[in-house]
Amino acid sequence: MNGLASTSKEMGGENLWRVTSRYFLHPLYLFKNYRRDDLLSDFTAGLTVAIVMLPQAIAYALVAELPPQMGIYAAIIGSIVGGLWGSSENLVTGPTNTSSLLVLSILLPMAGIGSSEYLLAAGLLAIFAGIFQITLGFARLGMLVNFVSDSVIVGFTAGAGVLIMINQFKHLFRLQIPIMDNMFLTLTEVIIRIPQTHLISMILGLTVIILIILIMWFKPLLPAPLIAIGIASVAVWIFHLGQSGVVLIGEIPKGLPPLTKFPPINIETLGELSSGILAVGSIGLVQTIAVAKALTVKSGKRFDSNQEFIGQGLANIACGFFSGYPVFGSFVRSEVNKRSGGKTAFSSVFAGLLMLGAVLLFAPYVAFIPKTALAGVLIVIAYGMIDRKEILRIWRGAKGDLLIMAITFITTLLLPLQFAVLFGIMASFAVYILRTSTPRVFPVVPNKSFEHLEYQPERESCPQMAIFDLHGDLYFGATNYIEDKIIGYMNQHPEQRFLILRMNNVNQCDISGIHALEGIVRRYRKRGGDVILNGTQPNIMALMRGTGFYEYLGEQNFIFDEKQAISYAFHYLFDPVICIYECERRVFQECQNLPKHIVHTEIVPLPMAIPMGAVDLISPLNLWRDLHQDDPPFVIDVREPREYKRGHIPNAALIPLFELIANPEQVPKDRKVIFVCRAGRRSARAAYYFAEKGYQNISVLEGGMQAWETADLLVAVETVMGLEVTNG
Missing domain, CATH: 3.30.750.24 (STAS domain)
Structure with missing residues (x-):
């Protein structure tokens, strides 16, 4: 017994080690199976992604009210670690609009914007969200993301886009508005303070928006945000707009992402972060898997959701330890990667490395980027998050999907973001239960x-x-x-x-x-x-x-x-x-092929249901014996002539049921009468009808002619030269 238990334990340990090694040693698999022919394609795609990623990383840090370098570090670390440990060939991990907005929503009640507590909490949030994601992946719970419907994702993303646009108006117009967790209060403050708009900042920001739209319209393959921000930064440098009141990003540290110096972690801090950890971990996985699914649908390739959970978890942990904040899979950068010809996950790794090189070389020039330009970039991106085509499809589709999307969208605008997706999931389950309970x-x-x-x-x-x-x-x-x-x-x-x-x-x-x-x-x-x-x-x-x-x-x-x-x-x-x-x-x-309906005006309606035991039954064998006695019973076959000709009881009188009811005098009262039909239903109705009329000594052939045939008593009738010949 002990031997069996130990063997089972060893097998369990062996399987556990195999699974663990497969998940965590995934980069070795990538290196081992990498083809040199893919190197140029991956490098080119990585360079294109890095060009798009640099301004986005700085802009997304602005959404989370974090220093720009934290967005840059998160983009570098996330793309490298996520690429090496993920399973999708084109997925690029890094800061996104959604992750940044979530961070702001979760940390705002806990610490002041810009304080050391706020920055450290962002790192802690990434680390523990990563641990949560790794746990799910290690437990092979990748299928859990299937419980989040596409309607939830569309509603949440659209709501997040609206929130980001509203939050960026203060940077676009350079308005002095405090950070608030209520969309309507923020919008009200923007409207009230519109007269205080800084004209140069507004013109610069609107110019960036117009430039991005024009480039995307006429030259969609060019990195529109980077070009627009570059033009705005050059304008700041040439015309000294910083001295005219335009708020700039300022210098960022030049060097590798530094390790975060965390103070001792207490239970109270973890308690405050708990709901945020679950929200960031789960929403991040939902968005990442949604992006990965969209990529595989177009390419026809498959991915391992559990491996992707591990990759996202490790990317978040690494970002937390190296001065970053939570990262998700990015649809925009992933799509750029795919369109640019990225063949393997190393295109994401190259993007991170090239961005790191760009930061080391060009860090001083980042100081000239105006916040209003970044706000313009974010407003364009946030507007793109509102998937109008998909919303219209849901609107025209099932009402349940529309309800789910509407609930998620409204709760995203009104409630803390960590609860919005939860409400959407609850609405999905409610609609699912309603659908399945009303098939x-x-x-x-x-x-x-x-x-x-x-x-x-x-x-x-x-x-x-x-x-x-x-x-x-x-x-x-x-x-x-x-x-x-x-x-x-x-x-x-x-x-x-x-x-x-x-x-x-x-x-x-x-x-x-x-x-x-x-x-x-x-x-x-x-x-x-x-x-x-x-x-x-x-x-x-x-x-x-x-x-x-x-x-x-x-x-x-x-x-x-x-x-x-x-x-x-x-x-x-x-x-x-x-x-x-x-x-x-x-x-x-x-x-x-049935005969047409025959009208009998004098027929009394026959009963449909016969009470149990209301008619006497006689078995086929007993009837056969009675027919061979000196005083045989009078057998009346109530079927149709064509049925009668196929086979009948010898000497049985053919009187179809309705003809019989119309002429009841054909039934003798002084003899034993047996009614016969195919299965017994018509004969039972006839017997019951005549019994109710006072006829005595009436029975029904039990089982009808089907039972007579089963007992091998059937008589077949053939017509030969006009004569009836009986065989049986």
Whole structure:
């Protein structure tokens, strides 16, 4: 026993080591499998990304109210570490609008803008968010991001874009407005202080916006933000605009990203950061996986979400330790990387290294960048975050998706950002539960060609049988809705005694679903009918066998092919009297060859339901014996002539049911009378009718001619030269 336990433990340890090494030694795999042919493409793409990334990194630091160098360090470290340990070939990790806005929202209540506590908290946030992400990746919980719908991402991103634009107006117009966590208060302050606008700053910022738009319109391949910021910085240097009141970024440290010097961490600080850690960790993964998915959809390549979790976690931890702040996967830079010809993850690594070289060489010139120019860049980028095309698609699509997007968008504007996505996820679950608990349950009938069953509310259904289509899972949350739909239809069609339930689109079922099916079957059997399940999936069939429902319904009532199910019901379950004499609808293909409706004005309506034990039954063998006695009973076959000719009991009188009811004197009162039909339903109705009229000594052949045939007693009738020849 101990040996087995130790072996199991060793195997578990071996698997754990294999998984750990695969995740954390991923760069070795990249180096080992790297092709020299990809070097030039990756370097070129990395250079292009670095050109785009430099102004964005500085601008995003402005969103988070952090020094520009923290954005630069985060971009350098994030792109290198994220590239080496991620799984997507084109994904570029670094500071983004969303991550920066989250940092501002989380840290604003904790510390003053620009204080050492604020800067250190940004680093701590990155480290612990990274640990959280690594834990999820190591536990192989990459599939969790699937629970965040695209509607949440679209709503959150649009809301974040609106917030960023509003927060940048103060830099665009150089207004003295304190940082506030309420969008409406910030917007109100901007409107109130518009008269205090610094004209030169506003003109410079608006010029940057116009330049970016024009370049993107006419030369979309050029790095528009970098060119616009470069022109604005040159204008500042030539015209000495810094002396005219234009606020500049100022000098940034020249050198490698320094290690962050953290003071001793206390539990109180971690408690304050806890909700922010979860928000940054989870939202970062959602955005990153969304970007990675978008890239793989276009390229057709796959990625490992668990490996991506590890890569994002390590990138955040590294950024926290090297004077950065939380980083996410960037859609803009990733798309630039892909369009620039990046072949492998080393294009992201090259982008980080080239940006580091640019900072070491050109750090003094960053001082001339005006904040209003960065605000212009951010406003253009933030406007692009509002995906109008996707919003319009959601608006025209399912109302549930529209509700999810609207809730996420509104909560992003009104609540702290760490709660906005949570509300969106909660709305997604609510819509999902609502959708699955109200599956599509509707009656169908054959189309005019009898090839398909369709929902046609304008057409009348069969008076004996309903066919229902069930689209959705048969689980505890949906059973009441399904039962209500079917029972409501039953109440509207009391004459229908049979049901075909199409299960082709039911993929899951639980014990509550089994109980619901049992309840439906009981109701139809109480009417004297039954239920046929059509197209049941193998996994659900296994559940039905295990729970005893298979035996309860009966093997013959599980028919996979819908046409066979209808044919079985028509030939073995339907009452031919109703089909021939009472129904003019001819719903099914099998009905088309039936004789036309015959009107009998003098007929008294026959009962549809016969009380249990109301008629006497006689078995086929007993009837056969009685027919060979000296005083045989009088057998009346109430079927149609064409049925009678296929085979009948010797010497049985052919009197179709409605002719019999119209002329009751044909039934002798002084003899034992046996009524016969195909399955026993018509003969039972006839016997019950005459018994109610006072006739005595009346019985019904149990099981009808089907039972007579099973007992090998059938007489076949052939016509030869106009003469009837009996064989049997």
